[in-house]
Each structure stands twice: as structure tokens, then as C-alpha cells.
Amino acid sequence: MQWLFLFSIALATCSASWAAHIDEEYNEELVLRALPNGKLAARFAFSTLLKGTTPRPPTKLSSDDASQHYTLFPLALGQLLREYAVTELHLTLNAGKWDYDSWGYPDEPGVGTGAELWTWMGDGAPTSIDERWKAIQNAFAGLFCASLGGMDTQRTTSPTRAFPPTGAMPHNARLRHATLPAENVCTENLTPFLKLLPCPAHAGIAALLAPHRVFDADWHGLGVHVRWRAGVGVELVLTVQAVMDPVRTSVEGKRDWSLRSLFDRTVPRACPVASSSHIKVFPPSSAVALALTPEPFWKGAAEAVYEVSQDTSDLDIAMRWPEEAKFTHPDRNLSSLSDFSVRRTLQGTTQTHGRLTVVLRNNRQTEIQTLYLETMPWHVEFYLHTLTVTCLGGKPCDHLFSNMTYIPPVPHAKPALLQAVLTLPPLATVRLSMNVRKSFLRYTEHPPDAQRGWELPPAVFIPVDSAARRMYTSPLLVDLPTPDFSMPYNVIIMSCTLIALLFGSLFNLFTRRFVVVKVYEDVARTVDVDDTKRK
């Protein structure tokens, strides 16, 4: 039998190169940007292309699906996409607050704190969009060990202006979008994530992803992006982003780094099925001389490119600043890497009302137009009539705030959605602020850690001309009126008693019968006037 095997193998291998048989393609890329403030932004991108396929048309959901055969594309994911006829899907799990001012724009725009999921799904299926949306959440929650189940209707919106499809849409599709700022990301999310890769841990660029180092970064995030490129096929891009701080980890406060010092791994060998695998390094734009080892495969104007090929082994890229004894932090106030900076705060000391303030500073010499998106759970209600837009010196300039759409919240059911276009004059500071009302919750609606408060999703800014530069503000934590949950029964019983007391006295007053009584000191001669009268 064995022999038969070997023979057949011989048959097989003498056939033409395997690539001919497989209509799937896998590319991997690592981009390393050394930032001016000594930090290092790393971005892994693993993209799998399913050639010549189209998303499953939702109308076919009722009938059985064709049997699915994948080589490089992860089966688990493929099934999900087919099962719920998802055309486009973006899931990001991030930990930390992306500092646009000193880190610039991320390569993957989805950097909102916590979990963010948005999908474009075709309409017209036997099951409603929302049912599928719910099912997708549960499926992905299971796949990535994340608690996405919290993305219920109370957090789901459809901000089509802010999140347009990045790929093509074969049939008329609907958007569903939700964020969970409180979700925190850790190893148990990365492990299943890596399992989706053809070369999970021992080969290729993915070998660098050692949880204990990635999760020691200043910022890290996982991303799953599925889209359909018309005529090309379904494309899956798995991304890992991280911002490392070599200065913090180094003893003498230098900003030198190497793959080993960052990930305490090197690239051992190439992934055999990857059709391309690059490492791009972007040195900072500073005058200080730096040394890059080993010699890059190709050197561009801004970046140096390394090729991970079959003959690479233990590739360890390192960047050093020989002259620099100790890294001196630049003054962040001088130059900001982002076009404009945003600060969003929820102020106010009472438990019933607050004031939401968004301060934007245009860092450029040119006017900027940006879309402003707020998705607010019903717990916090906007008082739109109090919305004020002020410029420098507190003088009102409402003309900067134009074509607004607002979908008011439905208490206990749906969140509010506010979209508007903001115009930022050159180098100006614009200040939006409006009053908000904090809702009073039913006691069953409070979370187990009631005294913590409620996380509110970040606001999103999308420059009108460059949609890829989506900006997320940090989420907010709001205190809602919270009862003392330490002894609810005492409270209930006490209030019951109080009510009973009030009722009793009131009732007696209503129904008491007044009679005239003559009282003498000895009981015998007491006469009830009332009775005598009745006789």
C-alpha cells in the first residue's frame, strides 16, 4: 500500500507547479515606522485572496450552500462569511488610546479603543439583516474569544456616511456598526487570531508575534478586514498593529531597536505558501545619523525593504543611532503629525446633567473639512438646542457646523446618531459643546460593576477629502445615578414600610368616624353621645 502511495506521489509531483492548481493567494507584510518621539509603530498585514469568488447572494440563504474547499483561506472564517452572506466585514480589537499628535495616522484606520465591528450585508434574505448581524457577533465572539455579544441593538447604528464600503457591492447592501469601548484585548484573542494564518507561529513574519511582547506595547490592536474586489475576488486581510517604546524598555534610555529586542524573536524562515513577504522599515525624518542592519534588499526614498525568501534564516533587522548616547524627547507641542487634533471631554459634577465638549485644533495652514460622527447610547441624551460652536476667544461661529443629520435615541432600545460636517479654518481652534442629560436606569439595567460607570463609544472624524484618515477620540466614562446595591432588600423593605405608614394614616383620616364622647372619671357613668343619638 505504502508503495502505491510513493508511486502516486511521484505522479503528482511530476505534474506542473502546485500554484497552478490553487486559485488562492497569500501575501504578508510588516511595516515598521520609527516615530520622532522614539516610539516604533509596527503593522503586520496578512492578506489572503480568494480568486474569482463572489460573496454568497443573500437570496440564496434558504437553499443549501455549495460545499466549500479552502487551501489558504481559513475555513472557519470562510464558513461564517458564507453562512450569513456577508459582503464586507471589519472587526478591530484594540487596547489603548492612539495618540494621533505624536504617532501620526495609523496604517489601518480602525484604531478605536475596544472592539469595533461593522459589516455590509446584502438585503433580501429570508432572515432579517439584524438577525444575521446578531448571529455574526456571536460567531465572531466564539471565534476570537471576545465578548462581542454586548453589541446589541442598544449600541448598533448605521452611519453610512462615515463607514462607506471599501470594496464593491454586488447587491444593495446595508451597514451595521457597533463599538464596545470597554472590551479589553489580550492573549486569548491573539491565539485564535494566529490560528487563522497559513503559517501561524514558526515561519514567516507571523513568527514575530509573541504575545508577551506584543501585549507589552504602548498600544496594540488586531484587525480582520473582509471585502469583495469586483473581478478579483474576496480578500481577507488580518492585521496586527502595535506601538512599541524602545526607550522605555532600554536600560540607558536609547531608542535603538532590533526585531529581537522588540519581539524577542527573529524571522526564522519563510512561509512556504506565501507568494510575497516583505518587511518595510521607515526611519524617522531626523538629521541624526542611523545605522540599519542588515543591508536591505531594496532601498527607497523613505523606506528600506527586506524580502523574506526561502533562503532567509533568522532575519533580525536592527536600527541604531550610534552618535546618540541617550534619547532626548522632542517637545510635542511644537509639531503635531496629524492634520488636526481632537480633545473630547464630558464635564459636569452632577449625576443628572453634564456637558460634552469637543475641542478641535487645525494644525495645518489649509482649511480642513471633516465629518463628525457621534454614536451615543441612550443613557446619555444630547440637548441639541444647547449645541454651541465657538472659535478663538469664545465668539460663536456656527457656520463651521453644517449639514447635520441626527437620529434621536429610543430610551432602553436604540442609540442616538449624530453626523455633521465641520469646517476647520487654518490653524484655528474650534470648540463644540452641548449639554447632555444622564438617564435614570432601571435597576436591572445596571451592570454588575455598577459603581464603575458607563463607557461611551469614541467619536469619529473622517476628513472629507481623505476618508482613509479616520480619527477616533478616546472613549468616555460617565457616572449615571447609581443606587447602593449593597443591600437592596433593606431598601425595598424600608420603602414598603414607609408607603404602608403613609397609606395607613391617610386612610384612617379618610374613614375615621368622629363621635362626641363625654368622659367622667368613673367608667360607669360614661355615655356615648353618639349612641344615644342613634337610639
Next chain:
Amino acid sequence: MPSLAVRVRSRIRSALSSGDNGAKVRRRRKLTAALWSNLAILRVLLLVAGYAWMLALPSPQLGGSETYIDENALQPAQVNTYWSWGEVRRADDYLAELEALRDRNASSEERARYFVDEFTKLGVPASTQSYSIRSSLGVSRGVNAYAIYTAPRASGTEAIVISASWLSLTDGYNLRGLSTVLALSAFLTRYSHWSKDLIFVLSDSHLDGMHAWLSTYHGSTQSNMQADELELSSGVIWTALNLDYPGHSFSHLGIFREGLNGRLPNQDLLNSVRVIAHHTAGVPVILYDHFDSSEWPGRQDVLKLIPSWVPQPIREHRDVIEYGYRAKNVFRQMAYQARGRASGAHGLFHQYRIDAVTLFAVPSNGPHGFYALGRTVESTLRTMNNLLERLHASFFFYILTTPGKFLKIGMYLPSAVLVAVALMFGGMGEWVSAGWVEIVDDDGGADAKESGKQQKQKRWVTRSRDVVPALGIMIATHVGGALLFLILSSRWFIAQQAALALPLMLLLAAIPLGVQLIFTDAYPAPAAASSTAAPLSLLLKALTLCLASTLISVTSVLNFSLAALLAVVFGAPLSLAGAPASPTAGLLRYVEYAVLALGWLAHGAQVREAVWQWEVLGVWFAPLVCVVYAPIMLQAGIVALLPP
């Protein structure tokens, strides 16, 4: 069914039978009669009980419960700290530069600039905030410096504040506190285990700098304050730690906790600081700067307090000294809380629902310094870092008798309430006796004839209780109090307070006298009248007593110390108030009350402080004294003036 009906009917009839009614009424009468005849004794008893209880609060026999950590997340002193001598050296360097700044008394701007530069060198985003606060005492200007370290992988929704003010709560500079914070900022930002942002605030002057920063951070504006916007922001602040290190080294860490208007931080915070200081740094923790009476200096301090005429054996007795020591602590807390004062910069945080304390390095020559303080603070911050919710598990109402012992609210609250009840009884007693008078007549009324008794007899008759004039007087006095407050808080009065205080006092005291003289014939007091209408004095006293009692009992649940103070000052005097035999005696009485009511005006410094606290920090004490306390006392005095 019929059987049931019968039974029911019989029961009802028994319930409705007239004899029963009569008995009920008689029983009620007996009770009231008994109460009435013993009212005086009852009042005295209640008063005595209340005061005795207050005195008993510090007694070791009363004990009080051991403090304990209630929040499981805190895990105090469970981490090993990395604060090393290297950091101490760094702190020393900062100290040297700060001393240089102080010596060439650099302006606020310079100092703030220096701080910001230092932070920037460390790569921590920093900024300044200049402010100016107007009050009738003048304008105070300054510049705060603050830095916000965004914790790795944290969403930036929560933050911890580590602060130090330029001036210490003792009258000195807090240079070591500041340099500790600077060194900490360099040290803490090297670690990635922070789940909350760290905000380092180096506030100018003592209270006002921090006040300006905090109110701007929370967006609460104030008409008499101009403060810059904060350029950097972070999330919700849950806990804050304020460092005060005036001396060159310290022996104990003192905890200051009282906040504005009698607020206290959650007890878990104090307890964890105490545990950490003891286990991590081996530093003993004390309350304020009161050394433990079991040690040498503390014992001497207590002995100094005890008057010399107390015989030696009693003074030396352990329990007496212990009592003295606890009394000292309790009194200090009450002094802060009753006046609504913050015992340090931490006190400004509480109004924003932030639990904060000041760690005060009690100046002495040894043995501890930056090393111990740094380790304590690091470990404490790690503990706060563990929090998943606001501190809510432990107590917010408590009196610390010793660092390790505290009184629950149930153990001290009744003392004030007892006094309040005494006053209330008094008031009601007066009210009743104002409503009835006993007259003698010869012919019995119709009912007397019916009863067939044919001799003279005394009987009680009701008399009308016209409360309008009484209320009028009370309202007038309170309005007067309000005017007094306006005058006090006006700039020109503060300017020449020394000159104006006494005249103002006399003027106010004289007004009722004048009114009395004018209206004395408007209210003639013939004996006949008193049988039909209640005398004003009684009514006034009754109402005043009720008012005072209500005031005390309401305050007691908000700010016990204040309630206790009111109970002390109102209790006895108001109970004793009454119409004297002769007008002259009445006058004397009035003078006494007037002194009680307005005497404090003479104490200029306190008045100025109170006014400042109200205008800047919004402490209620000054208005309360002017608008509530003084008028009520005056009312008691007026009672003495009025004819019986």
C-alpha cells in the same frame, strides 16, 4: 355565613362600644398628664445624656471598631516596589534646583515653566495653567503645572492624581513634596502596568492653585475666578494622593483627610495607605501630626493638655492619657468638619466624588526620607491602580479615634439627636403652656352645675396664640443676619475690619433694644390680656427652640461635627432662655445672649478666613453662622427682653 356574621357583628360592637372610647381618651390624658408634669426633668435628662455621650466619644471604653479593608480589589501592600536609591538621588537633584528657585524667589511662571520642561525631558506631555481668583481679601494669582501620562494600553477613561502644592499645609514650602512628585513622574512612567492615566499636578500656593485646576478640569465655572483652559485632558479621576513634605526628613506619615463642608474620603483609602506605609516602607502612620500616646512625644503632648490641678496618679493613668489622645484626634476632626474646612489640598477633591488624602511627612530629624515616601506612594498608586470601580465598599461617615480605630455613624449620631430632641420637647412644652392659662372663678360653668359641685375652683382656659409677631421677629433677625453676612463679605469691611468689628457688633446688638423701646407701649402687658392672648415671649421661645432642634437634627446626618457644634452652643443657652422677673435682669440676660450671638466678630482672623473660604471654596460655615446661628441666639436674647 350567618354564624360568621354574628361573630363579626359581636366583635365589631365590642370594638365600637362607647365605654371603650371613654377609656381610650382617659388613657391618653393620663399619659399626656404624666409627660407634662415630668417635662422639665425629661428635658434635663435628654440634654445631660446628649452631652455625656459626646464627651464619651473618645473614651477607650467606648472602643470603636478596628479599621479594615473592605474592597477586595485593592490588595494593599501585595506588590513588590521598584523605587530605588537611584530615584532618591534624582529626587535630591530636583530638590536642589527647586531650592535654587525658591532662594532667588522665582515667579510662579518661572517655576511652572521649569516643571513643564522637566516633564517634557521625560517625554510626558505637560502644560501650565495660570489663574487668578478674586475675593474680598484681595486677588491671588498663580500658575499651575501639570503633566498627564497616558498609561499604555489603557483607554484613558480613568485617572489617578498625584499632586503637591508649592506651599505646605504647615506654613512652609513643600519643596520635597514637589521633588518627590517630579521623581515619581520620571520613575512611574517607566512601567507599563498602569491601567489608569497618571496626572501629576504641581499646584501653585496652597489651596487656591489646586482649586483652580480642579474646577477647570471638571468644567465648573466661578464668577470670581479666571483660569486658563486645560490643554491636556484625561478621564474620570477616581482617587488622588496629595504629598506634603515640608521638613528635611520625617519620622511618621500623618494622614489628613477632611474635605470641604465636612466631606470625608472613603475609609478604604486611609486604611490601605496605613497598611502599605507600615508593611512596605515600615513607616508608622498617625492622624494629623498627633503622635501615638503610647510613644514618648505623643505622651508628653497629651500630658500637656491635661490641666495641672489634676492629681498626679490620675494624670499618669493609662486610660486618662489614652482618652486625652483620642479626644485630641476627635476634636481635631470636628474642628475641621464643623467649620467645613479642608485640612489640606486633598480636601478640594471630595466635592467631585474623588477620594483623596494628604500624606503629611511629619517633620523631624530622621529616620525616613524620599526612599520611604517614594515606596509608600508607589505601592499606594499600584493599589489604586487595581480599582475596577469607584471606592464604594467602605465607610464614608466615620470618626477616627486612633489610626486603627473608628466610630461608626450609629455610635456618635444619637448624641446630637438627643440634644435636638430635648430642645424640641422644650419648644413644644412652651407652645402648650402658651396655649393654656389657669384662672380662678367663682361660678362653675354649666358642666360644673351638672356635676353638682358648688364651690370655687381653678380651671384651665385656652388663650389665643398669635404667632405672627413672633414669626415677624424671627424673620427680621434672620434678614438682619443676611445683611450682616453681606457686610462681612464686602471688601471695605474686610479692609478696616479691626476698626469696624466692634461698632458693628454693638449696632446689631442694639437694634432689638431700640425696637423694644419703641414698641414697648404697643405691646402693653396687662394681666387681663395674658388670660386671653399668649405672651409673645413664650411663643417666640417655643418657635426658636423648635427651629434650633430641627436644624440640629437635619444637619446631623449631613455633617455630624457641625450638628454637634450647634447642639453644644444651642442646647443649654436656649433651654435656659426665658422671661426674667425684672426688666433689668432681662437686659443682663439679653447682653449675655448678644455676646454669644455676635462675640465671634471680635476674632478678626477667623472671620477673614471664613469669608475667604466661602467666596473661593464655597464653604458654608460663614453664611451659616451669620444667617442661622447669630439670629437664633438673638431671638433667645429678645425672649429675655420681652415681658413675660
Next chain:
Amino acid sequence: MSDTPVTPPVKDPSSLLFEQPRVRRTILASYWAVIILAVPLWWSTTSIERLSLPVSRVSTNEDKQLRFPLRVHIDVGQSPDNAHEVAVAVQERFTARKERSLGKLDAVELTLVAGEAVQPSDSDMYRVSISDDISHPLQYERRLAVPSSLTSQTPDIVASLFTPYTSRGSQSFEHIVSKYSPRYRLAFTLLNEDAASGKSVVGWDVQEAVSRHLSPILRQMGVLHNFTVESQVRFYAPLAFQPDLLMVGDETLHGLTQEDLKVFVNSAEWTLASSVSNDPVLHFVLFVPSVSHTPLRILDHELKPTSSNAFILPQWGGIVLLSLPSDSPSSSYLSEAALSSTFNTFRGQLLKLLGVSDLPLGVETNATLPLTDWQLDTLYRQRAVENTAGSKETLGSIVRLVDQISTMPVGHGVRGDIEDSLDALEKAYAVSWNSPTQALGNSAKALTHASRAFFSPGMLALLYFPAEHKYAVYTPLFAPVAVPLVVTALREFSAWSKARRNART
């Protein structure tokens, strides 16, 4: 005050408006009205939907049984009495089997028709013919032909053909068979232990192989199950253990002991399971060991390498080892031809997992289809029996559970499912006389409905306000409120009756 007071002039209180009995009674009545109106609301908000279950039907169905009367015609050519002997022997042998089979065969009742000829039309009759013109036993459709030389074995063959889950060696492989499900997912996985180690298989022509080797079976078993086929290739799948290294002759090879086989699947590292549906999955893994583990062989209990390169994991699936020869390129692609033997093995494993009994030893088939009707019938009957048993059990436990937990809600969904399941069950009993396939279909439906009812999330939702809460919370409110209401009502009633009596007298 203790002295006699002057009483103010007495005014008859009952003359006052608010003292008139009518007013008072109206007030009282309105109070009661509010309460009485509030009761239903309170009841509806604090109680749960708890429909009654068809308990009696469940219990009656529990002791019913499926019945499969089978007629076997035995044809021994010329000698009918000989046929009778065979028939008797078969009957004996079959009853013997029945005893041993622990109730597995109880449903089956054999009626042997010996001798006389039967009209060929009646297709669902099993025919055993003993003839001389064949050399070895032959089984096709529902017929069995035995050469007269082997007449003595006929009873055995027939009996084992009727007993399910029997392997060729006629011992039972019940432990391997996976639990019944109307739909299975067949997941084919090409696992490279470590593709980057040097040699790897980067692709396979699985679609072709499946359609070539498995589709006929899948089509034939369509009555039993629907199948979803899926496949994937993994390039890194480390073993959880180290295969032992041993020398056989001159070649070193790596061996899997029988213990290793049990823990072969490294479920922590391999991503085989798919998350999308709840249908049971049958895995078929083609495992390509890394260069460092090639060649990989299976060892017997004496740690001798065996010729087989495949093994079954009961109720989980099958695994085939493929050790790449040293001369194969670093990355190769398996064409359909190269996969044929592998998929033959997979087919065998699949049949075992689905519970198809092999033909008895020595029996051949000349049918074009891989499975004969006789084999399938046996399986149909067995599955039907299992399903009915299963659904009866499930229904019983639901009823018991609901009966035990008094605060468990029972919605329309649950009750509907239970009733459907019962209907299906009864239908299965009804039709089992003439058609095993229909019996199977209905029993399957019964099982599905029953289990859906059992796992319906609606039953988990516990009562929002259980009784103890009610008492704990409401007593301080209700008791004090009720007392004055009742007392006053009684008092008023008595006063009213008294007044009436006075009026009468």
C-alpha cells in the same frame, strides 16, 4: 389639665359632610375598587407563562415499541423440506442473536416463508436462495444466494445480515458509530505537521476525489442523512507528543503506539472544528508528518510497525498518515489519482462511522452500487429504533423536569415542539409495519423536535419574581395596608346592617 375641662358647644359630627356614611363608604369602596382592579395587572406582571404539557400522551408512547415484521423467503430449489430445515435453523440462529443483542433486535420479527414460489413483484421480501451454480455467497438488493456447499453457513450469514453494526468478522463496532443526526458535516483536512520544515503538501484535488469516491455512498445514504462537505489545508499542526524513534532493519522510522493514537488529535493547536453550525462533524484528516518525523508508521501492541497507515477515532472521524518519500519536492500537490487510495480508506472509515454493517465474511456483491438494500434496511431499522428510544427518553425527561421545577416557564414553542415530536413518533409506530424508511424519517423528526424542545432557551429564563422574593418584599407592604382596609370594611358593614335593623324596627 387633669381637672374637668370646659367642653366647647357640642356639634353633631355626623351632620358634617365628610362624616356622612355615604361619603365614607364611597371612599372605602373606591380604595377596594383600585385594589381589585390592580390585582390582575400585578398577577400578569409577576407570573410566568407555563402551558400544560401532554403528559398522558408522553407516557402512553413511552411503552410503545417499533415493530418490523420481515418476511424471508427461502428457496432451496427442488427440496422444500430441506428449505424448512434451513428456515428453522435461521429462525433459531436469529432468536439466539436476539437474546445476545440486548434488545437491539427486539423490533425485528422474522417470518420465514419456505418452499413455495413468490411473485417477483413483492420487492420488500428478503430472498435467500441456495443454488449450485455459484461458487461463493452473493448478496445483491434484498437477495442472498448461497452455494449449496455452504448451506450450513446460511443461517449465520442471514442472521448477521439482519444485525446492525456488524463488521466483516461479524463482531459489533457499535462504539465507533457516531450518534444519529439528520445532517452531518464531513470535514476533510490536509494537515502538514510543519510545512516550513522542508517537505510539504500544499494542495490536493479534494473536490474530484470526493465526487469520485464518496458521492455514490452519500447519494445512497440520502434517506438517512444529508451531508455538507468541506475541506481545508493546514500548514502547521504540531503533534502534542513525540513519536518514538525506532530502527527496523536498516531504516529508521517514527512510530505511533496505540496510546499515541488515542491522543493523536492535538485539539489545542489544530483548528479543525468550525464554529458555524451545530451539526455533528465527521473529520477526515490526511496527516503529512514533518521531515523530522518521516516516515511515520503505526505500531501494534508489540511495538512492531503495521502495514496500515490509517486509523479511526470512534465517533470523531478517520485519520490517514501520508509520509512523503525522500525524493519528493519541497512542496507538492496531490492529484486525484494520488488521493484515490487515501479516499478509499476514508470511505471505509465513513461507512463504519455511519454504522453500515459490512457484508458477512466471504459474502460478495455484484451490485453496481456500493451498498445493497439489505444492508441499508438493517441500518434504517436500527437508526429508527435508536431515534424512537432517544426521543421517548428526551420527552420523558422534559416532562419530569418541568414537573420538578415549578418556576420553569413553558412557552408555546416548547409545547409545540413536544406535540410535533409526539405526532412524528406515533406516525413512526404506525408506518413501521410496512416501510422502514418512513419510520426512520418520522423517528428522526421526533428526535429533532424533542431535543429542540429540551434545549429551548425559553425554559432557562427563570421566574423574575419567585415566591420567596414576593413574600420578602411584599409582606411589609401588603400586611399593614390590608389590615385597616379589612377592619374598616367590616366595621362599615356592621354599622350599615345595624342602621338597617334600626330602620326596620
